[in-house]
Amino acid sequence: MGGKPAELEALFLAHYARVARLIARVIRNPGRAEELAVEVFLKYSRNRLAPGATAEGWLSLTAARMALDELRSAGRRARMAPLLRMAGWAATPEEIHGANEEQNRVRTVLARLSPRDAELLLLRSDGMRYEDMAATLELHAASVGKMLARAQKAFRKEYVERYGKQ
Amino acid sequence: MENNEWVEEKMAILQADDGFAPDAAAGLQRLRCARSSRRMGWVWAAGGGAVACAGLLAFPATRVLAQRCVEACVAETAAVGQMLGFGPAAPVEARAVAPDFALTDAEGKMLRLADLRGKVVLVNFWATWCPPCRTEIPLFAELQKAYGDAGFAVVGVSMDEGWDAVRPAMSALGVNYPVVLGDDETARKFGGVEKLPETYLIDRSGRIAAAHAGLPERRALEERIRGLLGEGR
Numbered sequence: 001m002g003g004k005p006a007e008l009e010a011l012f013l014a015h016y017a018r019v020a021r022l023i024a025r026v027i028r029n030p031g032r033a034e035e036l037a038v039e040v041f042l043k044y045s046r047n048r049l050a051p052g053a054t055a056e057g058w059l060s061l062t063a064a065r066m067a068l069d070e071l072r073s074a075g076r077r078a079r080m081a082p083l084l085r086m087a088g089w090a091a092t093p094e095e096i097h098g099a100n101e102e103q104n105r106v107r108t109v110l111a112r113l114s115p116r117d118a119e120l121l122l123l124r125s126d127g128m129r130y131e132d133m134a135a136t137l138e139l140h141a142a143s144v145g146k147m148l149a150r151a152q153k154a155f156r157k158e159y160v161e162r163y164g165k166q
Numbered sequence: 167m168e169n170n171e172w173v174e175e176k177m178a179i180l181q182a183d184d185g186f187a188p189d190a191a192a193g194l195q196r197l198r199c200a201r202s203s204r205r206m207g208w209v210w211a212a213g214g215g216a217v218a219c220a221g222l223l224a225f226p227a228t229r230v231l232a233q234r235c236v237e238a239c240v241a242e243t244a245a246v247g248q249m250l251g252f253g254p255a256a257p258v259e260a261r262a263v264a265p266d267f268a269l270t271d272a273e274g275k276m277l278r279l280a281d282l283r284g285k286v287v288l289v290n291f292w293a294t295w296c297p298p299c300r301t302e303i304p305l306f307a308e309l310q311k312a313y314g315d316a317g318f319a320v321v322g323v324s325m326d327e328g329w330d331a332v333r334p335a336m337s338a339l340g341v342n343y344p345v346v347l348g349d350d351e352t353a354r355k356f357g358g359v360e361k362l363p364e365t366y367l368i369d370r371s372g373r374i375a376a377a378h379a380g381l382p383e384r385r386a387l388e389e390r391i392r393g394l395l396g397e398g399r
Contacts, residue, residue: 008197012190016190020193030186045201103179103180106176122177155176156173159176
């Protein structure tokens, strides 16, 4: 799928910034976002596109998945923080002083949703159209709207349960 | 407010940090370096597979399967000679003139490759963020020490963006040879430098005798250097 090195690099230069920004929205750490963005393109070079899917959509979906995996890992680390502190591990200043409380709430809720719900919400908020989401996620076009509505409902429910109606 | 509007509003809060400007050039170098490293991993895995399959050749029942397996693994490991062995030096008459460059070294002095004519020169393209590059640098430092008096010179061409990361890395890795800061123009002259590390051996008359992408194998590299040092003597 990555084709020749020159094709992969052309794709990289065209989409790297967008992919890195998508990841950085989720995980907040720009340096790590850039590392993961490179990983996205490495994965692309080793995989095959599903029929009907576009490279752009595949990159977005893979970026969203890797960012969400990273977010969930960070969540697990945070839950284990008391134990880790006893073992000598220290949180980074970034983790201690969240840049924006509301952003952190949204990230926490995303990490608690099912992977498919979180992916749908992220791709939609990244501006992906329904038909592109259907091709990328290998879904029937007619069901994307319903699935997105369910994901939004799950997000709101989780958010309100955690933080109240705001 | 409807669910969709409410959630879209919340999702819109997520923004990358202000001023986050992904560095595509550095990312591209990381990608090239990672692709190069992973190919090396496959080569080693295939080599291990060939050895394991060879054991099955001892038994008649598994011999056919083992032969097919060995053939597949050997096809992949055929790259080993080129990737690790540094390949044989090209015949003198077939060598191309090495491109010249004039770049500033870590001490601020101008280094012109053509000024090293008369020596056997190893030009190594590397970067601080490239793990295989960091692995091979102590070898180059040893070779510089061992063969420097015999007319051998190493020149490192760092493809980093600036000296901030390069100077500390030079110190940490024990670099005892000049390092210059490369740029796209330098890379283009050497065929684009698509993977890091990339290393060129230039003979005493300024012609490229051998080129290699990835980690070199010490013995083969040393043999090439000794051979080139002895040419015309």
